[in-house]
Amino acid sequence: MDSRLTYGCMGLGGAWDAPDYGAEEIEAASSAVEAALSIGISRFDHADIYGRGKSEAVFGELLARDSGLRARIQIQSKVGIRLGEAGGLGSYDLSGQAILDGVAGSLRRLQTDYLDLLLLHRPDPLLDPAEVGDAVGRLLEDGAIRAIGVSNMSSAQLEPCRTTFPCCSPPISWS
Numbered sequence: 001m002d003s004r005l006t007y008g009c010m011g012l013g014g015a016w017d018a019p020d021y022g023a024e025e026i027e028a029a030s031s032a033v034e035a036a037l038s039i040g041i042s043r044f045d046h047a048d049i050y051g052r053g054k055s056e057a058v059f060g061e062l063l064a065r066d067s068g069l070r071a072r073i074q075i076q077s078k079v080g081i082r083l084g085e086a087g088g089l090g091s092y093d094l095s096g097q098a099i100l101d102g103v104a105g106s107l108r109r110l111q112t113d114y115l116d117l118l119l120l121h122r123p124d125p126l127l128d129p130a131e132v133g134d135a136v137g138r139l140l141e142d143g144a145i146r147a148i149g150v151s152n153m154s155s156a157q158l159e160p161c162r163t164t165f166p167c168c169s170p171p172i173s174w175s
Helices: 023-038 050-065 096-110 129-142 155-161
Strands: 006-008 043-045 074-079 081-083 089-092 117-120 148-150
Touching: 006 023, 023 050, 050 096, 074 096, 096 129, 117 129, 129 148
Parallel strands: 006 043, 043 074, 074 117, 117 148
Antiparallel strands: 081 089
């Protein structure tokens, strides 16, 4: 089930500025997922902001339609970007509450009980490592996520978290 390639789901759910999705977007997503699976891609990448949530919601429709699909795939999603007015970039937010709320929203839209991997989407200059670690630790303990990672961050940006993420045992180390 663990594939080396990942299918990016940002394009699922229709146009970014469309207010909703329908049967056409669900069928397009179904075709894309089946095509990915047919060539051995079983990891699907989401973010809570993709399509303003529609990408995850459409994928959730597929999971609801096919009770065996979840067991055949891995789902990763990202949190940490707040959309501004008119749906554009607002700010980066990796506060503990934003992480917890982002994961809860993703799970609801995806219609699943857990994420195989949660990625912190972008560096947040106001990040409090202990707060992030507490939130991620709770999610791991509750089974809402199975693993944690980062997206679009350098090791220097993660250095403050290296020893303060209580969820990381042993603490994060860089080679």
